[in-house]
Amino acid sequence: GQQVMQIPQYQHVQEGEDFTTYCNSSTTLSNIQWYKQRPGGHPVFLIQLVKSGEVKKQKRLTFQFGEAKKNSSLHITATQTTDVGTYFCAGPRAGTALIFGKGTTLSVSS
Amino acid sequence: DAGITQSPRHKVTETGTPVTLRCHQTENHRYMYWYRQDPGHGLRLIHYSYGVKDTDKGEVSDGYSVSRSKTEDFLLTLESATSSQTSVYFCAITALENTEAFFGQGTRLTVV
Numbered sequence: 001g002q003q004v005m006q007i008p009q010y011q012h013v014q015e016g017e018d019f020t021t022y023c024n025s026s027t028t029l030s031n032i033q034w035y036k037q038r039p040g041g042h043p044v045f046l047i048q049l050v051k052s053g054e055v056k057k058q059k060r061l062t063f064q065f066g067e068a069k070k071n072s073s074l075h076i077t078a079t080q081t082t083d084v085g086t087y088f089c090a091g092p093r094a095g096t097a098l099i100f101g102k103g104t105t106l107s108v109s110s
Numbered sequence: 111d112a113g114i115t116q117s118p119r120h121k122v123t124e125t126g127t128p129v130t131l132r133c134h135q136t137e138n139h140r141y142m143y144w145y146r147q148d149p150g151h152g153l154r155l156i157h158y159s160y161g162v163k164d165t166d167k168g169e170v171s172d173g174y175s176v177s178r179s180k181t182e183d184f185l186l187t188l189e190s191a192t193s194s195q196t197s198v199y200f201c202a203i204t205a206l207e208n209t210e211a212f213f214g215q216g217t218r219l220t221v222v
Contacts, residue, residue: 001169006152031208042200042213043153088152092208097143097168102152 006101023089133201
C-alpha cells in the first residue's frame with residue numbers, strides 16, 4: 001500500500017548546527033505537508049508544497065518538494081532550542097485522508 | 111488555534127470495557143479524522159468522516175467504530191478495550207480534501 005517514509009528517526013544536534021529530515025513516498029503525491037509536534041503537544045501545520053521542484057522558506061526553515069513529487073525535505077539552519085520536537089511529513093492517501101511519515105525527532109543541546 | 115476540542119483528555123479504563131472518545135469542532139469543517147500515535151509508529155489513521163453519517167476506515171480500524179450525527183461531533187468508540195489500544199488519540203479536521211489539518215490536544219488512553 002501507499003507509504004510515506006522519513007529519515008532519520010532521531011537526530012541530535014548542538015545548538016547552531018543545521019538539521020535536515022527527508023521524506024519519501026512510494027507514490028507520486030499531489031501535495032506534501034509538514035507538521036511539527038512539540039513534546040507533549042499536538043501536531044501543528046507548518047507548510048504545504050504543491051508544485052514539482054517547489055522551494056519555500058519560513059525564516060530558518062527551508063522546505064523542498066522533489067521534481068518527481070515523491071520526495072521532500074525540511075532543512076533548519078542554525079538550530080535553536082525552540083526547534084526541539086518531532087517533524088512529520090504527510091501526503092494525501094488515495095481517497096481522502098492524509099498519510100503521515102513516522103516523524104523525525106530533533107533534540108538540541110545548548 | 112482552531113476550535114477543536116477532545117474529551118476526555120486522559121482516561122484509564124479496564125480491559126473489556128467500552129470507551130467513547132469525543133471530538134468537537136466549531137469550524138464547520140467537513141472532514142474529520144481519528145489518528146492514534148504510538149512510539150515508533152507515528153500517526154496512524156483509524157477512521158475518517160467526509161460528512162454527516164459518511165465515514166470510512168483507515169489503516170488501523172479493527173476494534174474501533176465511529177459515528178458522526180452532526181457536523182461538529184465525531185465520536186470514536188472502542189467496543190471492548192484491549193491493552194493494545196493504549197495510545198494517544200488525536201482528532202483532526204480539514205476544510206477540504208487534503209488541505210491543512212488542525213489537530214485537537216489529544217486524549218491519552220490507558221487500558222489496564
